[in-house]
Amino acid sequence: MTLNTSKSKEPLNSNIEEVLLLDKSVVEIDFSGKTILSSDMGDHTFDFSWTMPHGTAKKSLLTCLRKMFRTHSLSYIQNCNRYIGHLFKGQEGESVTLNDIQMWTDNHRPSAWPFLQAVLSRCQKLGLPGLDVELIAFLKSPEKFEEKGKGAYFALIVNDPKRGAFTEQELRNIREGVNRAYESGDLDTYYWALIWLLIGTGVRPVQIARMKVKDVIIHLGQKVKKSHWQFPWPRERNPQIKESGREKLHLC
Known part of the structure; x- marks a missing residue:
């Protein structure tokens, strides 16, 4: 990946740091202003002006974002950063409460929540300050809040990428x-x-419906009988098309 870095004119309070990216390249990013990273995948704009003035929660979430550059794609971090900026719009950022998250969901699509949730959860697992006690409880066990949530709570729970629909x-x-x-x-x-x-x-019902007897493979051992199943890819809608791939599931 080819990277070019473009920064706006440096203010006196700029916070420029060298950052190691997922592809092992090193770039400079202004963590108090705007930086544009141009790669083979396009331009990625990172506006960290939301970090000013500094608040406890802002510092913690910024710490998490810094670490994510090593392990996540630029486009993913760009989305995370944008939604965090929206969360702190017009706020000092000393703390983030569950009520703040509910208000945030009123102005964003449910599909935006996983990006914000990823950074908040990382912050909670690292034990960084700035998250309200109730928000921490929600991040740890969202199912306990189901009885409270016909609105924002429910939207957050069902759009958790790890828990499913x-x-x-x-x-x-x-x-x-x-x-x-x-x-x-x-x-x-x-x-x-x-x-x-x-x-x-x-697996999806269509995958099971299109299985064949040969897709169930049984391995007989001395003590244990194991099997693995091969499921047709769900994207293969036309049964007349030759099957190009199947996913395996190992069962004991």
């Missing part, structure tokens, strides 16, 4: 409901097994 309580209700129906005889073994196959593997 269902909340913890919804998943628990699905699992318990399936087992109760099986125990009462309302659900036979075939459908019970099929539902749990979907829950346990996370």
